[in-house]
Amino acid sequence: MKKGIIAGLALLGVVALAATGCSGAADASNKGGSGSNGKVITVGFAQTGSESGWRSANTESMKDAFSAKNGFKLIFNAADNKPENQIAAVRSFINQGVDAIVIAPVVTTGWDDVLKEAKDADIPVILEDRTIDGSSDLYKAWIGDDFKKEGETAGAWAKTNLGDKATNMVVLEGTTGSAPAIDRSTGFSSAISGTQIKTLDSQTGNFTRADGKTVMEGFLQKYGKDINLLFAQNDDMGLGALDAIKAAGLTPGKDIQIVTIDGTHDGLQALADGQFNYVVECNPLLGPTVAKTVKDVLAGKAVEKKQTATDQAFDQEQAKQALPTRKY
Numbered sequence: 001m002k003k004g005i006i007a008g009l010a011l012l013g014v015v016a017l018a019a020t021g022c023s024g025a026a027d028a029s030n031k032g033g034s035g036s037n038g039k040v041i042t043v044g045f046a047q048t049g050s051e052s053g054w055r056s057a058n059t060e061s062m063k064d065a066f067s068a069k070n071g072f073k074l075i076f077n078a079a080d081n082k083p084e085n086q087i088a089a090v091r092s093f094i095n096q097g098v099d100a101i102v103i104a105p106v107v108t109t110g111w112d113d114v115l116k117e118a119k120d121a122d123i124p125v126i127l128e129d130r131t132i133d134g135s136s137d138l139y140k141a142w143i144g145d146d147f148k149k150e151g152e153t154a155g156a157w158a159k160t161n162l163g164d165k166a167t168n169m170v171v172l173e174g175t176t177g178s179a180p181a182i183d184r185s186t187g188f189s190s191a192i193s194g195t196q197i198k199t200l201d202s203q204t205g206n207f208t209r210a211d212g213k214t215v216m217e218g219f220l221q222k223y224g225k226d227i228n229l230l231f232a233q234n235d236d237m238g239l240g241a242l243d244a245i246k247a248a249g250l251t252p253g254k255d256i257q258i259v260t261i262d263g264t265h266d267g268l269q270a271l272a273d274g275q276f277n278y279v280v281e282c283n284p285l286l287g288p289t290v291a292k293t294v295k296d297v298l299a300g301k302a303v304e305k306k307q308t309a310t311d312q313a314f315d316q317e318q319a320k321q322a323l324p325t326r327k328y
């Protein structure tokens, strides 16, 4: 635990020392709970929420990595995708005097003040999954996936398969203001530049199946059979859109081709079944790397500022091969 608790322990230590006439400082080496001396490391983890299959896999990976058997006490908060909830959770972690804070930021903005408070409290912050706009000296490291590259990979598939003919596309964007939504849009747009792929409409589906379905219903009411391609910025919105496409009497994967990002089991199953046409992976199994980074930071070791996971991509045949051994 941190300053307030350390001070208390130090005071207790001094009293105890004075009482026994022993000398020696209170165990300052435990400041920051390095874990290397066997002390339990208390970590506050501010997760976005539980909006998608990807998020569930990421939460499971983090909880497994930050387990008691690995030397941690995890204080977990899911913010229901509300940035204000997430900032309140981080403030609570600071007040509890945790040893370290891990955040998967819902959106990129609004972090400077609370991260300065964490820095003033001498509590290191590590970002996992999504990034922020704030100054990089406000956090020790970021571990996640290359969202811009994911967008480029999805766009390159669209360019190869549809770019040389008039193609009308609709886009289901991720959470507005989130790093994956911003960077996947940038990457996809750059990849299809100069092709005959035209964006009819683009709207957030908040990375959820329910909103993906609702927004796709609106697109179909407005554009109907004119839609040739759907770019869904995560599997879950694409899976929600399947229901809307079928309800409109159209065949997903044929009447409307679908490219998504995440690579969850359900996404790859839809791909293997021919309802999706291409899926780009975004690896959610970040827990072990994040946990090691927390321990290294607390032990005073130098850590990489950016640690990027490796992603692959799948067509329908590759999905059939991959499904039996997928970990999420």
Ligand code: GZL
Pocket: 051, 052, 053, 054, 055, 129, 130, 144, 145, 180, 207, 233, 234, 235, 236, 261, 262, 282
């Ligand atoms: C990407 C992650 C996104 C996923 C969605 O790293 O932040 O959030 O693509 C999830 O499925 O909701």
